[in-house]
Each structure stands twice: as structure tokens, then as C-alpha cells.
Amino acid sequence: MIPIDYYIIVSILLFSIGSAIVFTRRNILYVLMGIELIFNAANINLVAFGQLDPYLNGQLFSMLIITVAAAESVVALAIVIVLFKKLNTIDLNEITQLKEK
Amino acid sequence: MKLIEIVFFFFAIQLLSSALVILFTRNVVYAAIALMSTLLGVAALFVVAGSDLLAVVQLVVYVGGVLILLLFGVLYTYRDPESYFEKKHVLLSIVTVVCIAGALLFLLSDLPFNYPQLETSPHDATGITKRTGYLWITNNLLVFEVVAVFLLVVLVGAGWIASHVLDKSKKDV
Amino acid sequence: MNGLIPHIDVPLISADDISVLALTIFFMPIITFVLLFFTGKHILAPIRSWLATGVMAVMFVLSLYLHIHTEGEHISRWIWFEIGSLKFTASMLVNNYSTTMMVIATFVSLMVHLYSVEYMRERRNHSKYFPYLALFVSSMLGIILSDNLMITFIFWELVGLASFLLIGFWYEKDSSAAAAKKAFLFNKFADLAFVIAIMMLFANYGTAEISVLKEQVSITPLLNAGIFGMPILIGFMIWFATVGKSAQFPLYVWLPDAMAGPTPVSALLHAATMVAAGVFLLLKTSFFLGDWVGNLITIIGCITAVLAALQAMRTFDAKKVLAFSTVSQLGYMMMAVGVGANDAAFFHLATHAFFKACLFLSVGAVIHSMHHMQSHQFDHGQYKDLDTLDMRLMGGFRKKMPLTFVTYLISYAALIGLPFFSGFLSKDAILGALYDWATVSNTWTWFVVAAAFSTVAITAFYMTRQLIFIFFGEFRLLKTDMSYKQYFDHITESKWLINIPLIALATLSIWFFFSINPLHAQTGWWMKQSFVSGEHHVFHFFIPILASVLSIGAAVIAANRYKNVTVFVDRYVGLTKMFAQNFYIEKSMDVLLIRPVMLVAELCGSTDRWINHLIHGKAYFILVLAQCADVFDRWIIDGSVHLVSAIINGIGSFFRSYLKGNVQQYFYFTFIAFALILVWLAWYL
Numbered sequence: 001m002i003p004i005d006y007y008i009i010v011s012i013l014l015f016s017i018g019s020a021i022v023f024t025r026r027n028i029l030y031v032l033m034g035i036e037l038i039f040n041a042a043n044i045n046l047v048a049f050g051q052l053d054p055y056l057n058g059q060l061f062s063m064l065i066i067t068v069a070a071a072e073s074v075v076a077l078a079i080v081i082v083l084f085k086k087l088n089t090i091d092l093n094e095i096t097q098l099k100e101k
Numbered sequence: 102m103k104l105i106e107i108v109f110f111f112f113a114i115q116l117l118s119s120a121l122v123i124l125f126t127r128n129v130v131y132a133a134i135a136l137m138s139t140l141l142g143v144a145a146l147f148v149v150a151g152s153d154l155l156a157v158v159q160l161v162v163y164v165g166g167v168l169i170l171l172l173f174g175v176l177y178t179y180r181d182p183e184s185y186f187e188k189k190h191v192l193l194s195i196v197t198v199v200c201i202a203g204a205l206l207f208l209l210s211d212l213p214f215n216y217p218q219l220e221t222s223p224h225d226a227t228g229i230t231k232r233t234g235y236l237w238i239t240n241n242l243l244v245f246e247v248v249a250v251f252l253l254v255v256l257v258g259a260g261w262i263a264s265h266v267l268d269k270s271k272k273d274v
Numbered sequence: 275m276n277g278l279i280p281h282i283d284v285p286l287i288s289a290d291d292i293s294v295l296a297l298t299i300f301f302m303p304i305i306t307f308v309l310l311f312f313t314g315k316h317i318l319a320p321i322r323s324w325l326a327t328g329v330m331a332v333m334f335v336l337s338l339y340l341h342i343h344t345e346g347e348h349i350s351r352w353i354w355f356e357i358g359s360l361k362f363t364a365s366m367l368v369n370n371y372s373t374t375m376m377v378i379a380t381f382v383s384l385m386v387h388l389y390s391v392e393y394m395r396e397r398r399n400h401s402k403y404f405p406y407l408a409l410f411v412s413s414m415l416g417i418i419l420s421d422n423l424m425i426t427f428i429f430w431e432l433v434g435l436a437s438f439l440l441i442g443f444w445y446e447k448d449s450s451a452a453a454a455k456k457a458f459l460f461n462k463f464a465d466l467a468f469v470i471a472i473m474m475l476f477a478n479y480g481t482a483e484i485s486v487l488k489e490q491v492s493i494t495p496l497l498n499a500g501i502f503g504m505p506i507l508i509g510f511m512i513w514f515a516t517v518g519k520s521a522q523f524p525l526y527v528w529l530p531d532a533m534a535g536p537t538p539v540s541a542l543l544h545a546a547t548m549v550a551a552g553v554f555l556l557l558k559t560s561f562f563l564g565d566w567v568g569n570l571i572t573i574i575g576c577i578t579a580v581l582a583a584l585q586a587m588r589t590f591d592a593k594k595v596l597a598f599s600t601v602s603q604l605g606y607m608m609m610a611v612g613v614g615a616n617d618a619a620f621f622h623l624a625t626h627a628f629f630k631a632c633l634f635l636s637v638g639a640v641i642h643s644m645h646h647m648q649s650h651q652f653d654h655g656q657y658k659d660l661d662t663l664d665m666r667l668m669g670g671f672r673k674k675m676p677l678t679f680v681t682y683l684i685s686y687a688a689l690i691g692l693p694f695f696s697g698f699l700s701k702d703a704i705l706g707a708l709y710d711w712a713t714v715s716n717t718w719t720w721f722v723v724a725a726a727f728s729t730v731a732i733t734a735f736y737m738t739r740q741l742i743f744i745f746f747g748e749f750r751l752l753k754t755d756m757s758y759k760q761y762f763d764h765i766t767e768s769k770w771l772i773n774i775p776l777i778a779l780a781t782l783s784i785w786f787f788f789s790i791n792p793l794h795a796q797t798g799w800w801m802k803q804s805f806v807s808g809e810h811h812v813f814h815f816f817i818p819i820l821a822s823v824l825s826i827g828a829a830v831i832a833a834n835r836y837k838n839v840t841v842f843v844d845r846y847v848g849l850t851k852m853f854a855q856n857f858y859i860e861k862s863m864d865v866l867l868i869r870p871v872m873l874v875a876e877l878c879g880s881t882d883r884w885i886n887h888l889i890h891g892k893a894y895f896i897l898v899l900a901q902c903a904d905v906f907d908r909w910i911i912d913g914s915v916h917l918v919s920a921i922i923n924g925i926g927s928f929f930r931s932y933l934k935g936n937v938q939q940y941f942y943f944t945f946i947a948f949a950l951i952l953v954w955l956a957w958y959l
Contacts, residue, residue, distance in 0.1 A: 002109050002149060004216060008209065010113045010146070014139075016201035017120040022941055023197055024124075024190045029174055031938075033123055033136050036167065040143045043159075047150045052216060056229070056236055059152050060244075063233075066155075066162050067248050071255040073167045077174045078259040084178045092937050099935025204949065208956050 007048030015041035028083070028090045032076055039069045109149050116142025124194050129175050137168050154230045282480050282490065284363050289350035292340065296348075296368045296419055299336050299376065302329055303412035307405045314401035323394075326404035327387040330411070334380040341373040349421060349485055365483055367421035371620070375418045375554055378624055382546035382631050383411045385775035389635050390538045392771035393642060397536070399443065406443070407542070410436035414547040418554065423475060423482035426555065427468055430519070434461045437548050441535040453531040460528040464518020471511035478504045484558060491561050509562030512555065513571055520552025522608060523578040524859045526601045530585075533593040533663075537638030540593060544600040545631035553607045553623050557616050572612030572711075576722045579605025583732040587739070592637050592665045595740050599689065600630055602729060606704050609726060615707030622700035625688065625788065629697055632685035632779035639678045639768045639776065640671055640744055647761040665743040667754075672745040674765045677773055679745050681780035686741055688783040690734040690825045693818070696783050701730065702818045709814055727824060734825035738832035746837070 014037055021034030043062040050058015084090055119138035126132050140163045147156040237245050289297070306329045310322060351365035387407065394403050413436055416429030442454025475482050479490055491505055516522070521529040529549070533540055543549065556563075556571075563571065579602045586598035603626050610619035644662040661667065672679045688697035708726055712719040751758050767773070781787075933939060 002106060006109065006113070007146070007150070009206070010117065012202055012205045012209070013117055013198075014120055014143075016198045016205065017117070017124055019201050019945070020194045020197040021124050023938060023945075024194045027129060029129055029171065029178070030123070030132060032171065032174075033132060036136065036163070037120055037123070037139065040140065043155075044143060044146055047147050047152050047155060049216070051151045055240065056233055059155055059229070059233060060236060060241055062152075062155060063158055064244065064248060066158055067252060070162050070167055071252055073170055074255055074259045075262075077170050078262040080174055081177060081263050088180070090178045095937065096935030098937070098940075099933060208952060211956070 004048050011041040011044040112142045112145040287351045292348045292368050293350040299333050300415045303408040307408040311405040323391040330384045330387045334384045337376040337380045341377050344373045365421040366419050372418050378627050379546040386538045386542045389775045392769050406439045417551050421484050440539040441532045450534040453534040457528040457532050460525050461518045464515050467511045468515035471508050474508045488561050506564050509567045512559050516552030516556050520549050520604050521601050530594045530597040541631045541634035545627040568612045572609050575605040575608030576725045579729045580725050583729045586736040590665050591663050610704040613711035618703035618707045625696035625700040629685035629688035629783040636678050636682035643765050650761050667751040668744045669747040670749040681776040684780040685783050690737050694785050705817050730821050731824040731828040734828035735832045738829040742836045
């Protein structure tokens, strides 16, 4: 068996890269990809620890996460389409509607 | 070094480098393809960790669903060739990655993980797929149903948001 | 309920043939009314008129048949409605009394209808005239036939309504509308007494059936009841109700004003329907009149007779003279009722109906021709305001309209009580009854007799005056305006539709229709047949002689006085003014009744205003208090709350100013916060 430390390190790296994508990229699609990476980093951790659990809670939970991630991306893409229709842009620097006028 | 560790490192490096491609590329389509590579690597890690069912789910849902959706998004939001590319913040990205990773590693290095060091996975004999299915419909049945309903709601809601706005924009024109 | 209203067993009686026939006659004008009222404008005027007149003719024939075939009393009584265990009955009484009245009413109505066909031919609002007449007649028949005072009251009010509609028939004229209103209000005031009487009846006897009440009263004689005993008070109240309808002092002032209506209506009103209703009701319920009420009726009747006759002497309005004479004659009838000579009163009512209708219709014919002159002139492009009712402008119609003159003369003779005419018989009956009454009573009663005899003279005087004014001398309108000459020359006798009623009514004013003996009615068939309980008075030979001498003497004096007078100047201005003001009856009513009521109302009003001021003051006090509380609330309590919220708002906006609305910025903050929490955790773990 692979030691769990390895999984942890891989997941930390994946998480930090995903976070960097979320923080630095301006395109909203990149940000969505970064979020997917963060989800996967979490999944790796869960699976790594879950293989020792006789009730497989880690696996089941990561399966839930995959489902929720899929749902999240569906809604996010719907919002992206709406935003693009309304503002004709997907650049986050230009989307500042949350700031009160 | 055992074969399985070689496999693990190969896929770890593959998925991390793909992730870095996403971080640094200027082309959205490249980024999407790199994302696919990353997800495949994660699926491979799941297999290494003994969760073959989860790997299949990862492939089907992520690569088959989410990625396709993302590609649709990419194509749908096409405005002009320039919009695919954007300014890179290479230094900023590297600094962010190093900072976060360093901080987390520093934090976690102090934590004592008391887990048994096993040679083989405990579920190899029984078969993890059967066990997972059994657990879904017994111990975690409620969660299973809630997620099913949740998915339905998301499906309808997303469709409604998009179609509603599209209809509205049509009317505005 | 049962404790409040005494229970008397009222047997129900089903109607026999005679009652059914009477009911049929009663319902005929109602059907006419409904038919003509709702289809009025859609059918032609001649059809309308002749339909109503034809129905009236049928009614007259049926009434005559009914009168001939009625013997004894035919009561029919049935349940009207029930409240709990209380049964309210409706009933009808047919006897000689009521059938006689029906014959009179339907005959006079028929004559008036015939007359109206011509008279109203081209008048305004024609479509409503005949329905109203039908309503009038049916209400009168209801009063005549009903044996229940509640039912009577309904028709009593309907008569009031119909008279209101007909007096105000030309409601475009202000005087007409005012007269209608006046008649209505005066009648309503008196009708209040009727309502009180019905209440008293129910409180004491539990029923308003006249026949039943008659038995009850005869069981407990009036004398036992005391001076203000219940039956006597009921009698007083019923009498007061008739004071309004039958125009007694002091409420008679509406009747002269009621002349504003069409002349045929006046004839109907004065002869057979409205004013007769009061006397008839009093005759029906005369068993209630006991003790002092009879004397009161006699005295008031006497006052009415004298005052109205005096006023008639100074009036120049042709119709008003007749109106005052009606009031005067009603006074006679009331006197007769007061002394208990019911048959004499009813006899006078009957004869008066014929000759007064004839007088009105004759004068109406003259007025009609005057009116024609005015409208002819209008057709020739000239319009002059002409008072067609003013006797001073008339004169000389004797040669122009000889037939009208003759009919007028006959009914005139009947009214002033010349021998061989009907009025002589009935008036002598009343005077004889008064004389009998006076001989057995106190000394003051002789004043009443004296007044009654002098009124005979006054009547002769003013009637002669009118006769000379209208029919003798020369046409005085020409003295003021010669332009009427050509039209006056063209005046001829009226159409036959007007003449037939005149002739018929004048014929009925001659003695032999009532009694073969021209000097004494007691032996005549009328008195014997018409009344179930005719009491025979002793015949005083000197009374008719005295009355005739008085009337002939007064007529001669009046003839001499007015024979050669061509211009009429009032010499006694004060007297005329007093007469014109109805002896200041309205003024004194104003002072005695209206002013005090207004004063009390004013007092109540001012008290109310003061109470209002107090309440307003209290309200203002509370308002000021509320204002203070409002200021405290707004500045102290609200202020502190607003201060707190403003501080929090300020802090919020301070931090908000650092945000630019970028999503990634929120990521940063979230992440930094998360990292800080991690650091904090690591620090403590």
C-alpha cells in the first residue's frame, strides 16, 4: 500500500495549484476548473483515508462530492451563460455588479 | 521501490503537471484538455488506492459530464479569438502555489497521524464495488435519496435559469 | 303577546253572493288603475278615457243592482295574516248603508268621468289622469266596504295619496304642488289620530272589527267608562282623524287650496270621495261617540260651518267659493253626527254629493269656456295672463250657456235649501235634529242652533252673489280688455259630454228622487230604505218655513246688493284680509305649534352643540397629549434606536468601501479568514 503521506502531499499540491488558479486567473471558466481541482484534492484525501475504513465512509462521501461537484458545475455554467448573455463578458474583473452603486 | 509506488508517482506527477498546465496556459481549450488529463490522473490514483468503483465514477461523471459541460461553456462564451487568451501572472501564480502548499505542509507536518501501515488493502478480498453498493442502500439510504432529489432540483433549476434568461434576451431583441 | 292584547273571539264568515259582487265592484277600478297606469302612454287618449268611463258605468250598474238586492247585513270575514297565535282578520260589510254610498260614489264618479273625457281632452299629463281617478274611486270603495278599521286605514291613506296626486296633477304650477303638499300634510297630521285610535282598539279589545266592536261597546255601555274612558277617547281619536279628511275647523284650510287641481277632480273630491270618507267613517263608528265627544263634534262643526260660510262671502275665486261652501256643509253634517242624527247627516251627505258635484261641474264648464278664450288668443299670437277662475272677470254667461245656467240654478237652489229641492229636505232634517237636541240640553246649545240658522242665510247670500257674478250682468272682462270681444261672441253651450253629467246631476237635486213629500223627508222612501236603523224625528213645521224665509231673504238682499255693481272694490279691506288668511288659522298654528316646536328644537340643537363643544374640547386635550407623546416617541425612543443603527451602518459602509465587487476578492478574504482560523487552531492544538 502506498503510505497515506504521499496522498496527502499530492492533494496539498493539487489544492494549492487549484487555489492559485482560482486566485490568479481572470477567466471565469478557469476559475471553475480550479474549483474542480480543489474538489479532486479533497477527494484524494478522502479516498486515501477511506481505504482503511471497513464502512467505506470516505469512498461514499467522495462519491457524494463528485455528485455535488457535477451539480455545482451545471449551475455555474448556467450562471456563466446568463452572465455572458447579459454582460457579454466572462472576465471577472469586469463583473463587478456585487459592488453597491 | 515497488511497482505500485512507481505507478503512483507516475500518475501523481502526471496529474500535477497537468494542473500546472491549467495554471499557466493562455488557451482555454488547452486548459480544458489539461483538466481532462488531471482528472484521469486522479482516477488512476483512486485505482491505486483500491477504490476502482470511485475511479469509474470519476471517469463517467467528471470526464464524461463536467468536462463536456465545461467545453460547451468554452464554446458558448466564444466572443473573438482574443477572448481565449489572457494575460498571465506567472510569478504571482508560483508565489501563491508555494505559499499555500508551504503553509499547509508546515501545518500538517506537525500533526501525528495514527493510522496503521498496511501492506494490502483490506477490501481486496470482498470486492469494494459490492460493498459500496450494499452500504449505499442500507446504512446511507437516506443520503442517497436526498442526493437524488437534489440532483433533480439542480437539473431543473439550471435549465430554468438558462432558458428563462435566453427567452428574456430574445424578447429584448 | 297574548297578555298584552285582550282576546276576543272573532268568528270567520265566508262570503256570500252579495259580498262577492261587492268585491268584484271594488276590484274593477283597481284593475283599471293597474292597466292604465302601466300602459298609459301606449294607448290612444280616447281609448284610455272611454275604457275608464266604461268600467265606471259597469260599476255603477252593478252597484245599483247590488243596492236593490241587498237586504239586511252581509258580513264576510277572513284571516288576513297571523303573527304567532294572533290572528288579524279582514272583513267586509255590505248593508243598505254601504250600498247606498257605493251607488252615490260610483254615480258621481261616472258623471265626473264623462265630464273629464271632454274637459281633460287636450290637457297635459292626460295619460295619468284616469288611473289616478280609478285609484281614488277604488280607495273610496275600500273605505265604504271594509268592516275593519285597519283595512279602512289602508284605504284612508290611499285616498289621501290619490288626492295628493290629483290635487297636484298640474305639478308644474307652484301653487298646485304647494296645495297638494298642504293637503297631504294636513291629512297626515289628522291621520296620526287614526293610528292612535287603532292602537287603543288593539290594546282594549284586541281587534279592529267594527261589527265585533259594536257588540262589545253595547255590552259595556259608554256611560260606565267615565269621562276619559277608553271607548270615548277612541271615539275622540276617530273623530279627529275625520277632522283632516272632512275638513273641519281648524284643519279645513287645505280644502280651498285643493282647488288647484282639475275641476272634475274637485267635484269628485267634494262630492263623493274624499270629504265624504270622513263623515262616512264617523257614521260607521258612531257607537263610539259618547258623552262630551258628541258635543265637541257639534260645536266644532258649528264653528266650521259659520267660519267657512263667512269666508265664502268675500272670496272672488269661483271654485274657492264652492270649496268654502263644501266646508260649511260638512260642518252641518258633523253637527248632525254630533247630536246623533246619523240618518240626517247621511241624507245630507247624499244630497250634497249630487248638487255640489253639479255646482262644480257647471262652474267648471264656465271656466272651461274662459280657458278656451285664453287659448284661442294664444293661438292668435297673443298671450295674456288671465285668471280664469276670477268671478270678477265673468258675467253674462246666462245667455251664452243657458243649459249650464239652468243646471247651476237647480243645484244652487238645492244648496241654499229652497223648497222642492233635495237640499231643503236634508238641511231641514239636520236643523230639526239640532232643534230637538237643543230642547233637551243646556242653554248654550241654542247658540249652536242660532248659528246653524244664520249659516243658512249666509249660504244663500254668497251663493246668490256667485250666481250674479257669473251668470248675470255683462261680461266684465271686456271692461279691462276689449280684445276678448270676438272670442266671447263665439262662446256657445258646451259639448254634450259635459252637458249630460250636468243634466243628470241637476235632475237628482230635485226633491222627488228622495221623497214624494217635497216638504218632509221622513216619510220618503229614501229614509225608509237606505237605513237599517232610521229613527224618525218629530216634524217641526216652523223649521222649513224659517229656513226658507231666511235663505230667500238673504238671496234677495244679495241680489239687490250685487245686481248693479259693475266694479268690485273691497270696502272692508281688513275683513277681506282676515278671510283671505283663513282667519289666521295658519298663522296661529304657526305661533302655537310650529314656533314652540322649533324653539324646543333650537334649544335641543344648542344643547347638542354645547355637548359637542365639550366633546371636542376633550378630543383636543387628548390630541395635544398625543402630540407630546408623539414628540417624545419620535425624538427620544426612535432617536436612540436610529443612533444605534446609524453607528452599525457607518461601520458597515466603512468596510464596504474597500470592496470592489470582484468575486475573486471575496475569495481572498474568505481564504485569508480560513487561513487565520487554521493558524489559530494550530496555535492552540
